[in-house]
Amino acid sequence: MKIKLDFLEQYVEKIAIGIAAVICLAILWFFVIQSPKGEIRGQKLGPGKIDEYVKNQAERLEDKLARDPEPKEYTPKIEVFEERFAQSVDMSTTSVFPLPGKGAQVVAEDRIYQMPAMPQLADAKAENIRTVVFMPTEEVDQEHPYAEVPTDYADIDLVTVQADFDVQTLYREFEEKFNGPAVQRQWRDPSLAKPVFAAVKLERQKLNYGAWTEWEEVPFTKVNDYKDALKIPADVKEIPYGGVDLLRVKLGLDEIQKTIIQPFAYDIATPREEWFPPEWHERAEEYWQEERELERREDREQSRQRERARRNNAGGPGGMMPGMFGPGMDPGAQNRNRRAQRRDQEEESIDDIREAFDEVVIEEFDKLGNQSEPLKVWAFDDTVKPGNTYRYRLKIGVLNPIAGKNWFASGQKDLQDDVILWSDYSNATDTVKLEPMVHIFPTEVAESRNAASMEVAKFYYGNWRVKEFEAAVGEPIGAVVAIEEDEDQATAGMGLYGAQYQVDEIDYTTGNVLVDVATTTNWTSSSAIRSSDCDEIMFADSEGKMSHLAVGRRNWPGEMRSLYNEITNLASDEFQLFNSRDESARRKGRERRNTPQQGPGNLPGMFPPGMFGPGGG
Numbered sequence: 001m002k003i004k005l006d007f008l009e010q011y012v013e014k015i016a017i018g019i020a021a022v023i024c025l026a027i028l029w030f031f032v033i034q035s036p037k038g039e040i041r042g043q044k045l046g047p048g049k050i051d052e053y054v055k056n057q058a059e060r061l062e063d064k065l066a067r068d069p070e071p072k073e074y075t076p077k078i079e080v081f082e083e084r085f086a087q088s089v090d091m092s093t094t095s096v097f098p099l100p101g102k103g104a105q106v107v108a109e110d111r112i113y114q115m116p117a118m119p120q121l122a123d124a125k126a127e128n129i130r131t132v133v134f135m136p137t138e139e140v141d142q143e144h145p146y147a148e149v150p151t152d153y154a155d156i157d158l159v160t161v162q163a164d165f166d167v168q169t170l171y172r173e174f175e176e177k178f179n180g181p182a183v184q185r186q187w188r189d190p191s192l193a194k195p196v197f198a199a200v201k202l203e204r205q206k207l208n209y210g211a212w213t214e215w216e217e218v219p220f221t222k223v224n225d226y227k228d229a230l231k232i233p234a235d236v237k238e239i240p241y242g243g244v245d246l247l248r249v250k251l252g253l254d255e256i257q258k259t260i261i262q263p264f265a266y267d268i269a270t271p272r273e274e275w276f277p278p279e280w281h282e283r284a285e286e287y288w289q290e291e292r293e294l295e296r297r298e299d300r301e302q303s304r305q306r307e308r309a310r311r312n313n314a315g316g317p318g319g320m321m322p323g324m325f326g327p328g329m330d331p332g333a334q335n336r337n338r339r340a341q342r343r344d345q346e347e348e349s350i351d352d353i354r355e356a357f358d359e360v361v362i363e364e365f366d367k368l369g370n371q372s373e374p375l376k377v378w379a380f381d382d383t384v385k386p387g388n389t390y391r392y393r394l395k396i397g398v399l400n401p402i403a404g405k406n407w408f409a410s411g412q413k414d415l416q417d418d419v420i421l422w423s424d425y426s427n428a429t430d431t432v433k434l435e436p437m438v439h440i441f442p443t444e445v446a447e448s449r450n451a452a453s454m455e456v457a458k459f460y461y462g463n464w465r466v467k468e469f470e471a472a473v474g475e476p477i478g479a480v481v482a483i484e485e486d487e488d489q490a491t492a493g494m495g496l497y498g499a500q501y502q503v504d505e506i507d508y509t510t511g512n513v514l515v516d517v518a519t520t521t522n523w524t525s526s527s528a529i530r531s532s533d534c535d536e537i538m539f540a541d542s543e544g545k546m547s548h549l550a551v552g553r554r555n556w557p558g559e560m561r562s563l564y565n566e567i568t569n570l571a572s573d574e575f576q577l578f579n580s581r582d583e584s585a586r587r588k589g590r591e592r593r594n595t596p597q598q599g600p601g602n603l604p605g606m607f608p609p610g611m612f613g614p615g616g617g
Helices: 002-033 047-066 078-086 167-179 243-251 254-261 278-313 331-345 350-358 365-370 558-570 583-587 589-593
Strands: 038-040 043-045 122-136 151-165 197-208 375-381 389-399 420-422 438-446 451-460 463-472 480-482 491-494 500-502 505-507 513-525 529-540 546-550
Touching (some): 122 389, 151 278, 151 389, 197 254, 197 420, 243 389, 278 350, 375 389, 438 546, 451 513, 451 529, 463 558
Antiparallel strands (some): 038 043, 122 151, 151 375, 197 389, 389 420, 451 463, 480 505, 491 500, 513 529
C-alpha cells in the first residue's frame, strides 16, 4: 500500500499537466480551429462569414431599390375558376349524391300515417293536329334540349290528350294526412305534406279490324328534354342513394313539374296553325274556319270586281284604265274594312282564346294548392300512324313521400315499396280518326299498256298537293317531282326574322305498287236488277297489304267523291311562308305571333291582311 502512494506522489504533477494539456487541445480544436457555425436561410456560416453574407445581402437590396420598379404581369384566373367550377358538385336533376350508408338493421322511427286518397282525372278529351313542325334531327335530352338541336321541317300528326285534375283536393289530402290535426304532433311534417308530381301516364288503344287492341303505354315525345330523368322505377329498392327523399328534390323543380303535367309541344313551322290543348283548339278551329270562309268570299268578290273592271276597260276610251277602280270600288280596301268590322263584332277573337289559355298555364307551382279551378293536364302522342283510329285514357301520379319506410297504417303496407301513388284512370276519350296523308284517285285505264292513270293527293309541307301520274303493272305509284327553279312556288318564302326555305321537289311517292288492272261487274237493284262493268286497280303497300279502287269518278263511292272534292278545294301548288325558329318561338310562341310579320325590305305591317292565313295572328 505504501508503494502505491509513493508512485502517485512521485507522478501527480505530471498527470495533472497531461490532463490540462488534453483539455487545452480540445478547446483549441473546437473553438479556434473548428469554429462554431450558424444557419442563415439554409446555409451554415462561420463567424467570419456572417458579416460578409449580411453585407452582400444589403448591397443587393440597395441595388434593387435603386432600380426602377418592374410591374409584375397579371395572369387571368378565369380559366382556373371555370375548371374548378366545372369540377364542383353537379346540381342538375340527374345528379345523385352519396349519402351515409345504413347498418344491417334500420332504426325505425315510431310513426304511423294514413295515406292520402288520389283524385281521378276527369273529362278526358283528345284531338289531332296535322301540321308542319320543326322536327329534331338529333336526339333530344337535358344536355341537348329541343330548343338547341338542329331541326328540319316535317309533317306530323300530333295527338293531344287533355283532362281536368282536382288539385285542391290533392293538396288538402296531403296536408291532412301528414301535417293535420289528426296526426300526432311529433309526427307532423310539412315537407311530407307537399305533393310532388311524378308522372302522367298516357295509354291508347287502336281500332284493329273492328276490335280494340289492349291498352298500351305511349312513350315520351321526341322533343321532351327530360324524358330520361322522368323514367322513374316503380319499386323503391331500385332507386339508388337518397331514395325518394332525393327524388322529391330533383322532381320538385318547377321546370320538371311543368314538363310532367303541362309539357311543351313541338314548335310549329307554319303560321296557319297554332297549338292549343283540345278545349281551346276547338274554339280556335271555329274562328279559323270562319276566317277561311271569309277569305274565300273575299277572293270571289275580288275576282268579280276585277272581271267587271276588265269589261269596263274593254269598252273604249271612256272606260277605266286597267287595274283602276272608281271611288270606293277598291276590292282590297273594301274587304279589309269588312274584315275589320267583322273582328270588331266578333264575340271571341283568336287573341281572346290565347288569353283564356294563358290563364290555365301554370307558372308558379308553389300556388297550386290555392287554385280553386281544376288543374289542366295534357300529354302528347307523336307516334300515331295516318289511317288508324285511336282512343286514349290517362292517369296521374305523385311521389310516395314515405316509400321505403315502415310508417304505413295497417291495411296500407302494400304501398311501402311503391315510388308513385297513382290515381285511377280517366274516362276513355272519344275516338281520334287519322285520315291518311296520301290518297290515290284512279281516273283512267290504258288497257293497251296495261297501265292506269291516277291522281295522287299527298299532304306535304302543310298543304294537300295533287298531281297526275301513270303507272304500269309492277311500277310504283307516284314519284318525287322536281320543281323548276323559275317557278314561284319553289321558294317557301321569307318567314319571320328572314327565315327562308328552298323547296326543290315535292315527294308524291305513296309506297304502293300497281299489281293489276281488271274489269269487274257491279250489280245494282232499283226497280230491276242491273249489271254494269267497271274497271278497277289493285295495288299493294310496302307490307304487302292489298287494296283495290274503282277507276273513273262516276264509279267512285260517294264518300270517295266527297273526299276528292274536299282535297282538291284545299290543294295548293304554292308554299306558304314558314316561321323561323328561335328560343322565343318555343317559350313565348303566342307573344311572338302577336309581333308584326317582317322580312328583308319590309316594315312592320307591310304584309296584307290574311296573307299568312288563319292562325297567323
